[in-house]
Amino acid sequence: MPQQSKRVALCGVILESNAFSPVAREQDFRAALYMEGPEIVTEARQAVSRLPREMAAFVQAMDATGPWTPVPLLLTGCPPWGPIEGGFFARCVARIVAGLRAEAPLDGVYIANHGAMVATDDGDPDGTLMAAIREAVGTDAAMVTTLDLHANISARMVAATDAIIGYQTNPHVDQVQRGEEAALLMRQMFFGMRPRQALVRLPLVPPSTTLLTAAGPYGELIDYGQRRSRELAGDIVNVSVFGNFAFSDTPKNGLAVVVTARADGEKAAGLATEIAARAWQNRAAFRREMMTIGDAVDLAAAVANEPQRPAVIFSDAGDNPGGGGEGRTTWLLAALAAASASGVYYGAFFDPELAAEAHGLGEGAAFDAVFNRAGETEFCKRFEAKARVLRLSDGEMVGRLGIYRNRLMKLGPSAALEFGGTGGIIVIVISARQQTADPMFFEMFGLDIAQARSVCVKSRGHFRAGFAPWFPSGQVFEVDTAGLTSPVLERFQWRNLPRPVYPLDPDTTWTP
Ligand SMILES: [Zn+2]
Numbered sequence: 001m002p003q004q005s006k007r008v009a010l011c012g013v014i015l016e017s018n019a020f021s022p023v024a025r026e027q028d029f030r031a032a033l034y035m036e037g038p039e040i041v042t043e044a045r046q047a048v049s050r051l052p053r054e055m056a057a058f059v060q061a062m063d064a065t066g067p068w069t070p071v072p073l074l075l076t077g078c079p080p081w082g083p084i085e086g087g088f089f090a091r092c093v094a095r096i097v098a099g100l101r102a103e104a105p106l107d108g109v110y111i112a113n114h115g116a117m118v119a120t121d122d123g124d125p126d127g128t129l130m131a132a133i134r135e136a137v138g139t140d141a142a143m144v145t146t147l148d149l150h151a152n153i154s155a156r157m158v159a160a161t162d163a164i165i166g167y168q169t170n171p172h173v174d175q176v177q178r179g180e181e182a183a184l185l186m187r188q189m190f191f192g193m194r195p196r197q198a199l200v201r202l203p204l205v206p207p208s209t210t211l212l213t214a215a216g217p218y219g220e221l222i223d224y225g226q227r228r229s230r231e232l233a234g235d236i237v238n239v240s241v242f243g244n245f246a247f248s249d250t251p252k253n254g255l256a257v258v259v260t261a262r263a264d265g266e267k268a269a270g271l272a273t274e275i276a277a278r279a280w281q282n283r284a285a286f287r288r289e290m291m292t293i294g295d296a297v298d299l300a301a302a303v304a305n306e307p308q309r310p311a312v313i314f315s316d317a318g319d320n321p322g323g324g325g326e327g328r329t330t331w332l333l334a335a336l337a338a339a340s341a342s343g344v345y346y347g348a349f350f351d352p353e354l355a356a357e358a359h360g361l362g363e364g365a366a367f368d369a370v371f372n373r374a375g376e377t378e379f380c381k382r383f384e385a386k387a388r389v390l391r392l393s394d395g396e397m398v399g400r401l402g403i404y405r406n407r408l409m410k411l412g413p414s415a416a417l418e419f420g421g422t423g424g425i426i427v428i429v430i431s432a433r434q435q436t437a438d439p440m441f442f443e444m445f446g447l448d449i450a451q452a453r454s455v456c457v458k459s460r461g462h463f464r465a466g467f468a469p470w471f472p473s474g475q476v477f478e479v480d481t482a483g484l485t486s487p488v489l490e491r492f493q494w495r496n497l498p499r500p501v502y503p504l505d506p507d508t509t510w511t512p
Pocket of ligand 1: 148149150172
């Protein structure tokens, strides 16, 4: 008997909140991504879309696996920033709940969230949204969510959902697989599977730089979870190991293991505890290693002077817009300029006023470039230097490598400025705050990454996927720059993290 067309609601409120960053307001979401109704499905079925890839993959996998009726409600998201403004979040929840009630009864709900959102008046808005959805659709509806591996998982999120599926890669390049996995799991639920989840969260808040997955303790832990999941495939359908996002500064922070069993909650709990115990045993491996700005400037000079040495890439790690950074700190740029560095590509600096001025002057114009004229903050200081407008762009491009691959990006009026004459420092200036995780940030100006001796990026980890063809891991360096995303956790005034927590409190204990 063919399965009847199941009705599945689609929604998401996507934000990674850095508690130390400015509030994410309604206009920030509307400028980045805000869609209601059928447009979500239309967009999801395009080859290149503005949607998070897991949503597009979920829709396409549902299309490919049988009849279904999508019930698109609301999908909104903004690049990582501060807490979401509480009134706007409440309106999003109300809109989704109203849609669910109007379309009742529903067979399923797919939620594409990030999972590390904080609201101005709520420490667990992801949990609030999921609980509200569960209340609206009842316990019979299948409820599956995909989350970023930087999510902070609350017991309420686990209780509200049937399955939480986390990314397995950092840089994040498996959103398509996770969206497909969510669709297949939902299909299995339509055939009668009733999954049970277990959560074990550790008092372990690793610095972001230790959460890469190609190598190191976190990658090994994820691999272990996947191996155990395969070995226990008769009982287990998903293992997700969430590294957490320290800067959200919430009581639910901490590395968290979520295991979904086909039917038996005790099997899920057993495996979650096993994986968590392994992480705890290996906690000392979650240490950061960073380069000082002075050493980075010296290395940039050395590779510029010795053409036979491989080129290098530097992460401006304290100012990653992908983690709530402002994208406009000048520490590394100013140090390179003071040292008259050469052969440097630096991107991308978020400064709409400077980009607009460059567009007004035109290509080839020489001028005194003033960074951060819009205002200074603790970390973003005024910086001025003689520059030439090398190239201009409208800032529209399609990402080609890594996390932005096939994503349409709108960076607004953008400029490539040259400092220190030909062969000096080329700085990309953009008008929409985004982390530089794709070579297109430079290539849209006709620049060739292979021509640079050093590349500096405002990205903490995701640039590794986008720039891998030029920079294998031995040529990648994380620079200890001050800013809202510094991996040096001791520098922050934590208010809500659970304490004691490792490694901030080295003597923290945990027993399964
Ligand atoms: Zn992430």
